Amino acid sequence: xxxxxxxxxxxxxxxxxxxxxxxxxxxxxxxxxxxxxxxxxxxxxxxxxxxxxxxxxxxxxxxxxxxxxxxxxxxxxxxxxxxxxxxxxxxxxxxxxxxxxxxxxxxxxxxxxxxxxxxxxxxxxxxxxxxxxxxxxxxxxxxxxxxxxxxxxxxxxxxxxxxxxxxxxxxxxxxxxxxxxxxxxxxxxxxxxxxxxxxxxxxxxxxxxxxxxxxxxxxxxxxxxxxxxxxxxxxxxxxxxxxxxxxxxxxxxxxxxxxxxxxxxxxxxxxxxxxxxxxxxxxxxxxxxxxxxxxxxxxxxxxxxxxxxxxxxxxxxxxxxxxxxxxxxxxxxxxxxxxxxxxxxxxxxxxxxxxxxxxxxxxxxxxxxxxxxxxxxxxxxxxxxxxxxxxxxxxxx
Amino acid sequence: xxxxxxxxxxxxxxxxxxxxxxxxxxxxxxxxxxxxxxxxxxxxxxxxxxxxxxxxxxxxxxxxxxxxxxxxxxxxxxxxxxxxxxxxxxxxxxxxxxxxxxxxxxxxxxxxxxxxxxxxxxxxxxxxxxxxxxxxxxxxxxxxxxxxxxxxxxxxxxxxxxxxxxxxxxxxxxxxxxxxxxxxxxxxxxxxxxxxxxxxxxxxxxxxxxxxxxxxxxxxxxxxxxxxxxxxxxxxxxxxxxxxxxxxxxxxxxxxxxxxxxxxx
Numbered sequence: 001x002x003x004x005x006x007x008x009x010x011x012x013x014x015x016x017x018x019x020x021x022x023x024x025x026x027x028x029x030x031x032x033x034x035x036x037x038x039x040x041x042x043x044x045x046x047x048x049x050x051x052x053x054x055x056x057x058x059x060x061x062x063x064x065x066x067x068x069x070x071x072x073x074x075x076x077x078x079x080x081x082x083x084x085x086x087x088x089x090x091x092x093x094x095x096x097x098x099x100x101x102x103x104x105x106x107x108x109x110x111x112x113x114x115x116x117x118x119x120x121x122x123x124x125x126x127x128x129x130x131x132x133x134x135x136x137x138x139x140x141x142x143x144x145x146x147x148x149x150x151x152x153x154x155x156x157x158x159x160x161x162x163x164x165x166x167x168x169x170x171x172x173x174x175x176x177x178x179x180x181x182x183x184x185x186x187x188x189x190x191x192x193x194x195x196x197x198x199x200x201x202x203x204x205x206x207x208x209x210x211x212x213x214x215x216x217x218x219x220x221x222x223x224x225x226x227x228x229x230x231x232x233x234x235x236x237x238x239x240x241x242x243x244x245x246x247x248x249x250x251x252x253x254x255x256x257x258x259x260x261x262x263x264x265x266x267x268x269x270x271x272x273x274x275x276x277x278x279x280x281x282x283x284x285x286x287x288x289x290x291x292x293x294x295x296x297x298x299x300x301x302x303x304x305x306x307x308x309x310x311x312x313x314x315x316x317x318x319x320x321x322x323x324x325x326x327x328x329x330x331x332x333x334x335x336x337x338x339x340x341x342x343x344x345x346x347x348x349x350x351x352x353x354x355x356x357x358x359x360x361x362x363x364x365x366x367x368x369x370x371x372x373x374x375x376x377x378x379x380x381x382x383x384x385x386x387x388x389x390x391x392x393x394x395x396x397x
Numbered sequence: 398x399x400x401x402x403x404x405x406x407x408x409x410x411x412x413x414x415x416x417x418x419x420x421x422x423x424x425x426x427x428x429x430x431x432x433x434x435x436x437x438x439x440x441x442x443x444x445x446x447x448x449x450x451x452x453x454x455x456x457x458x459x460x461x462x463x464x465x466x467x468x469x470x471x472x473x474x475x476x477x478x479x480x481x482x483x484x485x486x487x488x489x490x491x492x493x494x495x496x497x498x499x500x501x502x503x504x505x506x507x508x509x510x511x512x513x514x515x516x517x518x519x520x521x522x523x524x525x526x527x528x529x530x531x532x533x534x535x536x537x538x539x540x541x542x543x544x545x546x547x548x549x550x551x552x553x554x555x556x557x558x559x560x561x562x563x564x565x566x567x568x569x570x571x572x573x574x575x576x577x578x579x580x581x582x583x584x585x586x587x588x589x590x591x592x593x594x595x596x597x598x599x600x601x602x603x604x605x606x607x608x609x610x611x612x613x614x615x616x617x618x619x620x621x622x623x624x625x626x627x628x629x630x631x632x633x634x635x636x637x638x639x640x641x642x643x644x645x646x647x648x649x650x651x652x653x654x655x656x657x658x659x660x661x662x
Contacts, residue, residue: 042564126455126456126560126562126563127454127456127494129526133528151528152528153525154568156528204529204533206532262578262581263574266577269582270432270433281583282532282539284531344564344566347564351561
């Protein structure tokens with residue numbers, strides 16, 4: 001942080017931050033984190049109004065894109081000040097944190113499954129539920145979980161994030177050449193989808209989210225977020241073209257109509273032209289189907305141009321909790337996965353209106369509280385250091 | 398005043414009791430309407446002999462019920478015979494505990510002599526319990542449904558069972574969506590077992606998870622009977638939508654030697 005202030009051009013007023021924080025990214029990341037919490041609690045009524053009901057993409061895409069965006073800003077700065085090795089070390093340290101978080105969540109999830117299985121011992125009437133991998137081979141499952149080859153339900157985003165960051169640590173210098181970065185990333189995406197490249201999963205098939213495909217979205221986020229020091233803005237800017245905007249709107253409308261006719265109301269599927277169906281047959285999430293990629297990019301393009309970065313409401317009371325959550329992405333994400341455990345247990349106990357409202361209010365409230373707490377803590381942690389350095393400067397003077 | 402109140406309570410109780418007694422299995426009609434015409438099934442019904450292949454995981458053999466005759470496939474066959482007196486239903490049930498969609502596709506492809514009119518394909522439970530990637534499931538569903546469509550065999554998908562335990566411990570919605578999408582794209586109606594069971598549980602008619610152990614077998618029998626009833630309605634509705642069926646298409650070589658049981662080429 002201090003380094004960037006030293007590099008500040010003399011013409012800037014001394015108190016102005018080098019780069020104002022883009023609250024839109026925080027807001028949408030906060031919303032994505034809330035949606036991820038909701039979608040991790042099956043049976044939650046709010047799941048009928050999250051992003052996945054209106055577009056092909058869902059909160060996972062938004063989360064990965066904005067994770068790339070934030071990484072481009074944060075590690076791009078380190079890359080300039082300290083070089084590749086140091087920046088890569090910082091990324092790897094973050095990977096370590098994520099890995100530990102994942103393992104802790106895995107242990108908690110396993111305990112939750114074990115607890116509810118024991119509590120309901122003789123009421124599990126679906127025979128297949130006794131086939132869960134941990135119940136059958138616990139020692140092996142533990143090993144496979146450590147190797148990230150065993151990812152129980154709801155614990156598949158962090159492994160994706162871990163591999164994305166590892167790839168990023170290697171590709172860091174490419175931040176300065178965003179076109180090359182995107183070209184390599186896109187080639188990798190095409191290769192992954194065409195030859196079926198995947199990381200193996202112990203339970204069969206590949207990872208729930210294929211990192212070799214999802215990296216393309218992360219890389220796009222990186223290119224959007226990265227700014228050369230002292231430069232006017234991001235290296236790659238996609239200006240507003242009315243034609244492209246119209247195309248984006250059309251895409252989102254057409255895919256919504258198709259989604260409505262096949263997913264919301266499958267009884268209308270007969271009205272969809274038959275030639276369209278082969279394209280629509282499997283818009284997979286596992287390897288980020290191009291339609292999903294186009295959807296999240298179209299929505300991003302429109303929102304980035306329609307919502308102005310200096311819009312007053314971004315600082316208003318309604319946006320505030322989500323901006324706060326978005327700023328503290330990692331702790332909020334991890335605690336969201338944890339709170340979703342409790343949400344699922346609550347709805348397992350009862351899924352009536354009272355419990356639905358309770359689980360959602362407590363869930364969102366806890367997420368905001370985590371966001372607020374880590375924001376407060378980080379500010380507090382940073383403040384005395386500044387005081388101390390100011391004192392040193394004074395003494396030197 | 399008290400008399401009026403007790404009278405009111407009596408009236409309410411009576412009103413509440415009447416629909417409850419109508420049928421335990423009642424469901425909103427739109428849940429068992431097939432918008433997809435089932436042409437091959439209609440032909441079988443018209444000829445008076447319907448060949449049905451049921452493929453699925455554990456539930457097809459009726460675990461927890463009083464016997465195999467109380468499993469939903471058996472009750473489905475019985476329900477068809479009841480609704481169409483004189484109908485001969487030749488049913489074959491394949492699958493078993495832990496069977497996943499790739500093996501099910503193989504079972505479906507193997508059923509050629511004689512070729513069924515209708516395949517009831519119950520899928521997606523083992524994949525959800527084991528957390529397989531949904532793309533894996535979608536590819537196999539698409540392959541199986543496509544093969545059936547090419548052969549002119551009707552397919553009805555059946556999704557997972559409702560269970561609060563499963564909902565809390567598996568990402569069940571992702572796998573339900575996969576089935577729903579595969580059905581819509583390939584013109585196969587989906588018997589929404591999950592939604593039906595949730596409806597019966599919410600209306601406190603059949604809720605196996607919350608039924609005391611001593612009444613569990615009876616409740617499971619009831620559940621299977623209700624599922625079979627819903628399936629009969631769905632299939633007959635689809636067959637009716639097909640209108641007057643065209644005559645059976647030319648038999649493929651492996652199906653030529655009839656009656657059933659003829660030697661395979």
